[in-house]
Amino acid sequence: MEKGTVLKQARYAKERIHKHNPEHIVVLGGDCSVELAPFAYLNEKYDGDTALLWVDAHPDVYIPEDIPNHHAIVLANLLGVGDKQFVAEVPRIFKPEQVLFVGLNDLLEPLNAEPLRNMKLDIVGPGTG
Template sequence: MAPTFVVVPQWQGSTSPRAMRLIDGAAAIQGDLPFSATRLVDVPVEAGDSLDTGVRRFSAIQQVRERHTRILQDTTDWALSIGGDCGIALAAVEHAARTHPGDLAVVWFDAHPDLHTPESSPSGGFCGMVLRAIIGEGPAELELAAASSVRLQNVVLAGIRDIDDAEDVLLNEHGLVSVSCSELADPAALIAAVAAIGATHVFVHIDLDVLDPSALDGLSDLIPFGLSVADLGGAITALRADFTLAGATITGFAPASPAAATDDLPSILRIIGALTR
């Protein structure tokens, strides 16, 4: 079933020097989406205030989450939310978890595990905390209802390779499943990891920095030894063959110019195609 496309040009969750380019990246992708099936979340112009939460620009992030949630609640099919920074995954996964309570696995394609809290984060950027918030251990001001969060045991990390010490402790303590970039050349290991969870529905989050910098110029973070577009597309296709897609996010497109965006768009559209065909 075709999704509703929800464009969320949030940049406030990122601490990258390229953060403002995320607005242009979201707009560039939106230009190639079907107009009648696309909704746009209004993102504040201002950066926002931390409001003593330990999260930079928290007030803007909270406002976007509320607006994103309202649009998702109006969708009749599954939604593909396109950022912006990966903080937009909070509302998107929250919506999918409410729709499929107790029956949702999350596959997190990202160079980073995004498992910080405000206390452990070296930057205060929400982009590095979003998965921790999704599992119900985020800032108190973003606390999710039990039916809207996802258990850590229902998360599979895919392609992570830039892990901070505090995140590494959590990964080791809980034995979180992680499938490496080299393993993703054959999606069998990923499919087995998701199948072991026992869920029939899957949410797919894609921060484009899971790709190798040689695959895409417009990345907000450049982390070497990532995936090829072909391997990412193959993994998505394999997931959709065995599980029902409950929602997805694509984030982290930060082109340097309109011309650079045009060069990258065919690769991004291939990823969108793998999710929606």
């Protein structure tokens, strides 16, 4: 999907979520890009007193210079290192210690690339105890 369309949808979701000011949000359907607005909202609402359990086989922390697909960049956006236009939609950036990856088993190279190399994100992968 075109970046402009995804950005428009993220802004619309952000507007609707803020209008209703929910305490909790359940996200069903879509690809990983649908998570930007609800996760950003909850981290802002609870003043960073949130944890993000990222259960996926892929880390979704690519940067736009490496891949154009927004669904592969969404967590980088939430961490403040992704696409500048999407990062601007995140009023309170997640800190690395707020994130735990569970289930990663492939495509780990973006975790070792700049700017994520020094973030020390926690990972529980297959076979780890």
